[in-house]
Amino acid sequence: MNSDFFRQKVEISLEGVGMVFGKKGRQITALQNITFDVEQHEFVTLLGPSGCGKSTLLRLMADLLQPSSGQITVRKEHPKEVRLRRKFGIIFRTPNLFEWRTVRENIELPLEVLEQTRQMYREQVDQLLDTVGLAKFKDYYPWQLSLGMQIRVAMARALSLDPPILFMDEPFSTLDEFTKDKLQLDVLEMKKKMNKTIIFVTRSLTEAVFLSDRIIVLSANPGCVHAIHQVPLGSNRTLQTRESPLFQELTTVIQKSINEGNEPSND
Numbered sequence: 001m002n003s004d005f006f007r008q009k010v011e012i013s014l015e016g017v018g019m020v021f022g023k024k025g026r027q028i029t030a031l032q033n034i035t036f037d038v039e040q041h042e043f044v045t046l047l048g049p050s051g052c053g054k055s056t057l058l059r060l061m062a063d064l065l066q067p068s069s070g071q072i073t074v075r076k077e078h079p080k081e082v083r084l085r086r087k088f089g090i091i092f093r094t095p096n097l098f099e100w101r102t103v104r105e106n107i108e109l110p111l112e113v114l115e116q117t118r119q120m121y122r123e124q125v126d127q128l129l130d131t132v133g134l135a136k137f138k139d140y141y142p143w144q145l146s147l148g149m150q151i152r153v154a155m156a157r158a159l160s161l162d163p164p165i166l167f168m169d170e171p172f173s174t175l176d177e178f179t180k181d182k183l184q185l186d187v188l189e190m191k192k193k194m195n196k197t198i199i200f201v202t203r204s205l206t207e208a209v210f211l212s213d214r215i216i217v218l219s220a221n222p223g224c225v226h227a228i229h230q231v232p233l234g235s236n237r238t239l240q241t242r243e244s245p246l247f248q249e250l251t252t253v254i255q256k257s258i259n260e261g262n263e264p265s266n267d
């Protein structure tokens with residue numbers, strides 16, 4: 001039997017992808033020969049030190065940048081086609097909310113752009129407000145919320161069109177540990193309930209192991225795939241999961257992999 005029979009559906013595929021910034025004379029090769037697939041409903045994290053090209057890679061997949069070489073397909077199409085059909089949700093490091101719009105109005109924005117009437121999406125937005133735990137704060141303005149709550153609003157807004165694919169670029173890097181824990185648990189819950197394919201970027205090894213099904217370790221100068229690690233921690237993860245021997249073992253192995261990938265070469 002064909003081995004593809006056992007594989008999940010491939011959602012995103014990268015083949016020999018490279019990215020060079022700048023003009024002749026002052027070029028930076030940010031990424032070189034990146035090849036991997038992301039399967040449907042998978043949570044894949046791009047992990048590596050600052051400057052190894054994680055954000056660039058995420059932006060290429062989301063069609064916010066165009067690769068200098070190689071090919072990216074999403075559901076067998078060019079990422080642009082998929083973006084134009086609004087099948088991507090994106091959450092950045094800063095929540096980028098509109099200060100003059102309430103929580104509810106910020107979440108409604110993508111739906112408004114599609115010119116749906118408020119009546120059509122009222123229930124859907126109510127559900128999202130519940131999902132991110134902000135139902136009581138729906139009439140607040142962003143400046144009345146903590147940073148953690150603002151990030152929750154950005155998450156709800158990214159989910160408002162129910163996209164199958166979610167890109168998350170270091171969304172929790174500016175948060176304190178306590179708020180980060182809560183939001184990581186929310187993401188795990190969301191993944192379980194909503195069945196999204198999630199591409200997550202972080203510099204934090206523990207965050208990557210806690211959230212991911214698979215971790216892609218990038219090495220720097222230029223950014224390459226150094227190693228790919230499965231994270232077999234199951235789908236019922238709690239804060240106690242981080243105390244388990246398997247979690248400790250995975251962090252040790254992946255830390256070693258990061259160190260190897262970033263050792264200075266002798267060439």
Ligand SMILES: Nc1ncnc2c1ncn2[C@@H]1O[C@H](COP(=O)(O)OP(=O)(O)OP(=O)(O)O)[C@@H](O)[C@H]1O
Pocket residue numbers: 021022028029030048049050051052053054055056057203
């Ligand atoms: N628009 C740009 N123009 C020129 N160089 C860029 C541009 N964007 C990124 N780079 C360069 O590409 C490389 C990779 O940057 P990128 O931001 O993707 O790394 P990163 O791993 O996400 O880093 P960090 O964790 O610090 O955000 C860096 O050398 C960066 O300076």
